[in-house]
Amino acid sequence: xxxxxxxxxxxxxxxxxxxxxxxxxxxxxxxxxxxxxxxxxxxxxxxxxxxxxxxxxxxxxxxxxxxxxxxxxxxxxxxxxxxxxxxxxxxxxxxxxxxxxxxxxxxxxxxxxxxxxxxxxxxxxxxxxxxxxxxxxxxxxxxxxxxxxxxxxxxxxxxxxxxxxxxxxxxxxxxxxxxxxxxxxxxxxxxxxxxxxxxxxxxxxxxxxxxxxxxxxxxxxxxxxxxxxxxxxxxxxxxxxxxxxxxxxxxxxxxxxxxxxxxxxxxxxxxxxxxxxxxxxxxxxxxxxxxxxxxxxxxxxxxxxxxxxxxxxxxxxxxxxxxxxxxxxxxxxxxxxxxxxxxxxxxxxxxxxxxxxxxxxxxxxxxxxxxxxxxxxxxxxxxxxxxxxxxxxxxxxxxxxxxxx
Ligand SMILES: *Cc1c(COP(=O)(O)O)cnc(C)c1O
Numbered sequence: 057x058x059x060x061x062x063x064x065x066x067x068x069x070x071x072x073x074x075x076x077x078x079x080x081x082x083x084x085x086x087x088x089x090x091x092x093x094x095x096x097x098x099x100x101x102x103x104x105x106x107x108x109x110x111x112x113x114x115x116x117x118x119x120x121x122x123x124x125x126x127x128x129x130x131x132x133x134x135x136x137x138x139x140x141x142x143x144x145x146x147x148x149x150x151x152x153x154x155x156x157x158x159x160x161x162x163x164x165x166x167x168x169x170x171x172x173x174x175x176x177x178x179x180x181x182x183x184x185x186x187x188x189x190x191x192x193x194x195x196x197x198x199x200x201x202x203x204x205x206x207x208x209x210x211x212x213x214x215x216x217x218x219x220x221x222x223x224x225x226x227x228x229x230x231x232x233x234x235x236x237x238x239x240x241x242x243x244x245x246x247x248x249x250x251x252x253x254x255x256x257x258x259x260x261x262x263x264x265x266x267x268x269x270x271x272x273x274x275x276x277x278x279x280x281x282x283x284x285x286x287x288x289x290x291x292x293x294x295x296x297x298x299x300x301x302x303x304x305x306x307x308x309x310x311x312x313x314x315x316x317x318x319x320x321x322x323x324x325x326x327x328x329x330x331x332x333x334x335x336x337x338x339x340x341x342x343x344x345x346x347x348x349x350x351x352x353x354x355x356x357x358x359x360x361x362x363x364x365x366x367x368x369x370x371x372x373x374x375x376x377x378x379x380x381x382x383x384x385x386x387x388x389x390x391x392x393x394x395x396x397x398x399x400x401x402x403x404x405x406x407x408x409x410x411x412x413x414x415x416x417x418x419x420x421x422x423x424x425x426x427x428x429x430x431x432x433x434x435x436x437x438x439x440x441x442x443x444x445x446x447x448x449x450x451x452x453x454x455x456x457x458x459x460x461x
Pocket of ligand 1: 152153154155181183184221225250252253273286
């Protein structure tokens with residue numbers, strides 16, 4: 057059985073330990089929700105203040121060129137491209153993950169004329185399903201979304217694009233990108249990966265694994281701040297004839313010609329669409345730079361160990377059913393079912409242990425290896441044990457479900 061001293065020794069030997077001080081985390085909090093909203097990098101407030109007061113405040117509109125705002129979506133996108141193992145020149149920052157899904161699903165359907173199906177899995181993140189559904193209803197012409205439990209066996213020659221979330225948001229289980237991409241290609245379909253719970257959390261090699269299209273979040277493991285802009289990536293082979301369903305002026309080959317007709321910028325640049333959110337992009341870049349400093353093999357190793365300790369310690373707590381894989385198909389979170397999960401999570405949060413609850417009965421704990429300590433896993437499970445033993449979760453204050461937690 058693991059004890060606290062063993063975990064403290066792991067912290068003492070942890071090559072990533074210095075990254076903890078690069079974040080601002082409140083005293084008395086164990087933060088296990090970095091998979092939903094990443095923590096605040098220490099350098100972010102100063103960088104954002106600099107962009108506001110110096111770049112915007114003194115350069116005004118000249119800042120688009122003087123401070124490189126005009127290239128920010130490409131510059132930060134290129135850095136994210138390195139994190140996800142995409143080919144150079146295939147990744148940009150733009151819009152939200154939901155909007156980018158719409159853009160790339162539309163482009164995928166345009167690239168596979170004669171095929172009508174977007175294939176996905178039943179347990180996918182709701183926005184992915186909703187966006188796909190809205191797009192097919194807009195297109196009509198027999199387009200459809202098929203959501204099934206095992207999409208790989210459902211692949212056929214009507215599938216234009218297989219849309220999957222690489223790491224499941226509930227269970228933390230990870231798909232095998234290479235073999236699934238191969239299976240999609242074998243029937244002539246494209247594959248679109250949602251990397252929202254993967255980027256910054258697990259090793260990714262989009263180009264090597266044959267991913268055609270990808271989207272992902274900036275505010276989760278990338279620590280880009282609330283509502284940070286998202287990214288999208290298009291493999292070089294698809295860039296030449298990329299027909300996006302949203303054609304905006306900043307995706308034009310020459311936006312400042314103000315021509316009446318749309319002519320797409322070369323490659324993925326067309327997907328910028330409109331004016332990028334410069335302040336949010338500046339904050340995101342700080343988070344991405346920090347992530348690029350940390351070696352992914354060390355992050356992965358630590359994240360697996362954090363999860364392993366969490367699962368092992370929870371085995372001694374009756375009533376919690378783990379839904380996270382114990383093997384290396386686990387990404388960087390652990391989750392458990394419990395019929396009183398909501399109230400229990402509220403009681404935990406009141407104790408300063410911040411995880412989250414996902415309906416109907418799931419307690420979810422994100423394990424961000426950049427700033428989490430091994431002993432915090434011990435302390436979090438100890439707090440949970442205490443809450444169960446004392447019955448503190450039965451307090452009336454924890455029973456009433458709020459819209460946002
Ligand atoms: C978090 C998340 C999103 C979020 O989409 P937004 O447009 O940023 O709200 C989308 N897909 C998945 C799989 C996610 O985990």
